[in-house]
Amino acid sequence: MWREIEPDRTHEVRIDGGFKVVAYEFGSGDETVFCLNGGPGLACDYLRDAHSCLIDHGYRVVAFDQLGTGKSDQPTDAALWTIGRYVEETEQVRKALGLGRVHLLGHSWGGWLGIDYALTYPEALKTVILEDTVGDMPHLVSELERLRSALGSETVAMMQRHEAEGTLDHPEYQAAVTILNYRHVCRLDEWPAPVKRSLDGWNMGPYGTMQGPNEFLYTGNLKDWNRIPDMHRITVPALITVGQHDELTPACALKMKLALPDAELHCFPNSSHMPFYEEPHAYYPVLLAFLEKHRGR
C-alpha cells in the first residue's frame, strides 16, 4: 500500500540546455522501477508516492520532476515542450543516476513518453509498464467523445460552443469538466494528498502546448501522435493496466496490447485513471507479480 515516504537520496541532474531536473531515489539494488508521471506539467508527487512503497519488496524506485514542474527548473520557452525533448531528458536522468536497465513505469502522459523512450532507447529497459495510457491519440479522442456524450447532447453542444468560442473558463463548461474528472480521472470522493500536491502546481505551459486545455479536449502537438504501428518493436515484457472507467479507456489499452509482442493487460473494474489510489488492494498484487516474474532479467 502506498504511503508518503521521504526519499533516501535527492539528485540534481543537469540536462541539455543547462536546466536542472530534480530526481528522487528510494531504496537500492539492481531492480529499479523508473517512474514517468503524467501531465504533462505535473510534479511527480502523485506517482512517486504511489510507488515508493515498492522498496518494501526490494525494489529501488526513482522518479523525477520533469522539466517545468516541481523542484526542477521551470523555463517558459514553449519550444521545450515536445515529447522528443522529454525522451532525451529521461535518458539523461537515467544515465546521471547510473540506473542501468530499468523497469520503466509510465502513467498517462508518462506512458506516451515511455513508449517513445522505449522505441528510442530499447537497450535501457528490462520491462515496460504502461499504466492508464494510450498508443493512439486519434483513437483516444474518439473515446473521449464517447465519455462526454454520456452527459447528454445538450451538455456536449454547450461544451462545443465554449470550445469554439474559447470561453473554457466559463463555470458551466468547468462544471462539465469537474463531473468528468470525478468520473474518469479519480473516482475517490476525496482525492489523495499527493494527487492534490501535483495538481496544485500544474504548469499549464507544457500541458497546453502538448495536450490541450483539459482532459477532454486535445488540441496540442500530440493530438495526432500514434505509435501503434511501431510498438511491435518494443520486445521487452510489457504490463498494461487500466481502469474500467479510465478517461484513457480500456479500448485504448487493448489497442496497445494487440500491438505489443509480449504484453499482459489488467483492467481494474472500480477504477478510472488512478487504480493505485482507487483500488490499491487490487493494483499492487498485479504490479508486484509482474515485477517478480521478470526480476533479474
Next chain:
Amino acid sequence: MYDRAVLADGFVVWDDRPADATHEVEVGGGHKVKVYSYGDGPETVFLLNGGPGLPCNYLRAPHLPLVEAGYRVVVHDQLGTGASDHPDDPSLWTLGRYVEEVEAVLDALDLKRIHFLGHSWGGWCGIEYALTYPQRIASMILANTAADIPHLLTEIERLRGAMGHETVQMMQRFEAMGNYDHPAYQAVVDLLDFRHIRRLPERPKPAADSKAGFNYPIFLAVQGPNEYHYTGSIRTWNRIDQLHRFTWPTLVIQGQHDVLTPACGMRIYNALPNGEIRIFQNSSHSAFYEEPQAYRRTLLDFLGRQRAAG
C-alpha cells in the same frame, strides 16, 4: 449602488432605483418587513419573488419599467431577507405564514385591487394566497411556477436524466449521504442552473444582489438543498384541484427550458377557468432577463387588457 441595463435601442431591461415610498409593516410575532412602492398609477402590480429566502432585487429591477407604463409597482423583502427582519426561528418558514405576511403587507398599504405577479416560489405562495384571500385579486400572473409539486418532481427527474444515468446515480449517492457540497455534485447543480434557471453567460446584477442576500435555511426548510432535489415541506403540495376557483384572468408564463417545466405551466393553465399561457422559447426560469422584450410585451399586453376591462 443603483444601476440599470439598457439595450442599444433604448429598451430598459432592468432598473434598480430607490423606491418612491417605503413602508415597514408588522407581519406578526413582532417581526417587520420592508415594502417598496414605485409610481402612483391607479393599477397596482404586486410582485412576489421566488426563493424562498431571496431578497426581492432580482424580480423588482426588471419590473420597474412598468412604472413608466403607468403602473404602480409594490414589492417587499419577504421575512428573513433583504431589509426585512431576519428572525432565527425555523418555525416561521412555512407557506401558511408567508400567506399571512402577504395579506398583512397588502392590508397595511390598503391595496384593495391588485394584479398579483408571483414568480417561482412567489407563484406557489401566490396561489395559496389567492385561495385564502381572493378579495384583492383583479388578475394574476403566474410566472415560472407550478401548482403540483409531485408532478414537478417527476419533471425534474427528466431534466436530471438528460445528464446521463451515471450522473444521476452520483447525485443520488451524494443526496443519500446529505453531502450536497461535494464538487462533483455541485458541478451538476451549477451546470443545470445555467440550463434551467438562467440561460445567460453571467448573472445580471440584481440577480447577483439577491443571491448575495440568500437566506439558505429558509430555502432548505421549504424547498430543499437546490433546484433539483426537494426535501422541504413543499414537496407534497398540490393545488391543481382548487384552481377552478380562480375566476379572475390569469396569465401563465413559462420558459421552454424552465426548471419548472412547460408541462407544469400547462397543468396550471388546464385547471384555470379564465387562463392564458405563454411559453418563451429561448428562456428557462427568468424570461424577464433572457427574452426581456418579448416578456415585457406579453406582460404589458395582459395588464393593458385588464386595465381596459377593470
